[in-house]
Amino acid sequence: MLGLLTPTPAGWIDAALSNFDAVLLDHFHCELKAASNGTALVARYPMFPRLVRTLSDLAREELEHVQQVHDELQRRGIRAHPPGEDPYAIALRKSTQGDTPKSEYGALLDRLSIGALIEARSCERFALLKEHAPTEALRAWYAELFASEARHYRLFASLAEEAAGEELARKRLAQLAEREAEIVERLPLEPRVH
Amino acid sequence: MLGLLTPTPAGWIDAALSNFDAVLLDHFHCELKAASNGTALVARYPMFPRLVRTLSDLAREELEHVQQVHDELQRRGIRAHPPGEDPYAIALRKSTQGDTPKSEYGALLDRLSIGALIEARSCERFALLKEHAPTEALRAWYAELFASEARHYRLFASLAEEAAGEELARKRLAQLAEREAEIVERLPLEPRVH
Numbered sequence: 001m002l003g004l005l006t007p008t009p010a011g012w013i014d015a016a017l018s019n020f021d022a023v024l025l026d027h028f029h030c031e032l033k034a035a036s037n038g039t040a041l042v043a044r045y046p047m048f049p050r051l052v053r054t055l056s057d058l059a060r061e062e063l064e065h066v067q068q069v070h071d072e073l074q075r076r077g078i079r080a081h082p083p084g085e086d087p088y089a090i091a092l093r094k095s096t097q098g099d100t101p102k103s104e105y106g107a108l109l110d111r112l113s114i115g116a117l118i119e120a121r122s123c124e125r126f127a128l129l130k131e132h133a134p135t136e137a138l139r140a141w142y143a144e145l146f147a148s149e150a151r152h153y154r155l156f157a158s159l160a161e162e163a164a165g166e167e168l169a170r171k172r173l174a175q176l177a178e179r180e181a182e183i184v185e186r187l188p189l190e191p192r193v194h
Numbered sequence: 195m196l197g198l199l200t201p202t203p204a205g206w207i208d209a210a211l212s213n214f215d216a217v218l219l220d221h222f223h224c225e226l227k228a229a230s231n232g233t234a235l236v237a238r239y240p241m242f243p244r245l246v247r248t249l250s251d252l253a254r255e256e257l258e259h260v261q262q263v264h265d266e267l268q269r270r271g272i273r274a275h276p277p278g279e280d281p282y283a284i285a286l287r288k289s290t291q292g293d294t295p296k297s298e299y300g301a302l303l304d305r306l307s308i309g310a311l312i313e314a315r316s317c318e319r320f321a322l323l324k325e326h327a328p329t330e331a332l333r334a335w336y337a338e339l340f341a342s343e344a345r346h347y348r349l350f351a352s353l354a355e356e357a358a359g360e361e362l363a364r365k366r367l368a369q370l371a372e373r374e375a376e377i378v379e380r381l382p383l384e385p386r387v388h
Contacts, residue, residue, distance in 0.1 A: 028240065029237065032233060032236060032237045033237075035233050035253070036230065036233045036234065036237070039226060039229050039230045039233065039253075039257070040230065042226060042260065043223065043226045043227075043230070043276065043277060044276050045276070046222065046264075046274030046275065046276065047273055047274060047275060049264070049268060052260075052261075052264050052274070053261065053264070056257045056260050056261050056264075057261075059229070059233075059253075059257055060254045060257045060258070063233070063250045063253055063254045063257075064254070066236065066246075066250050067246075067247065067250050067251075070240075070243070070246050070247070070250075074243060079241055080240035080241060080246070081240065081241060082237065082238050082239070082240065083237060
């Protein structure tokens, strides 16, 4: 699915449903990180007009999702707290170190590829949540988010191709997808989005 | 104006109009920093529900402004580049070091107070630009941004009062406003928003 090389381990959905409040709190911070990452890319790479336009749109959409998750946290009476570590994102970023392509926009290519993979993995897990989340309203909401993450995956992949050329971008994304698969298989199953 | 203790030096508007492209490019990065700062505050202090709601709205609005400034940069054929140093914001943040109030949310109080002062100073300068910017369309646009910055000033000030109590928040804002005035009088006049 969307270039991912391994499905989410079978036990993840049970871990998620065992503490759905924790999943929502992690989801809240995932949306914030996505908004923050989109904004940071616009600031660092404003010489790409399509990137500026599309990633500032993306950041605004992620902030709308932040508010939706926050509404759900409030309905459930959950007091949010600052984020803990994000082992998945840390491992993924670390996996690029040492062989970032040496082209002019190699660092941008890696950031966009990581962005694409995170969106793809979220999308794949929201596909499970749109079937199994505990209420009808939540299942409908995850169906919307699923579609949004799929769009975002395609956006990051196409921005990577624009910045680094189609051949190099596809090659690098496939290479990082292998590392992403190893990370997903290695990390413990926990009630969080990633 | 809005708690500021010194007006912008008389020569600033001439410096700004002498290189309006540079002002726009700085403005682009100011809006991005404001969006990024709002998002970061939501992530760090999600235990304040009103802060989450209002600052995620603020970040979305700032991202809309990012797109508006970017449209104007494109109309003028200006190729944007990553931000340089921001001596005003750096000096302002540095000015809080050493005597941040020791209450539970002292660090938050300082971040919100700095936010309020930056919005107030932008507002004051947009009041000059809404009179003197080079085209009618730009003057109308700065009039809108002027109103928006004034709202944001009041929002930051009220969130500070909510987090730290009215008395402490007002006292700290007045203290930091003194330091802000010194910084504004000390910095060279350049074609930038701050």
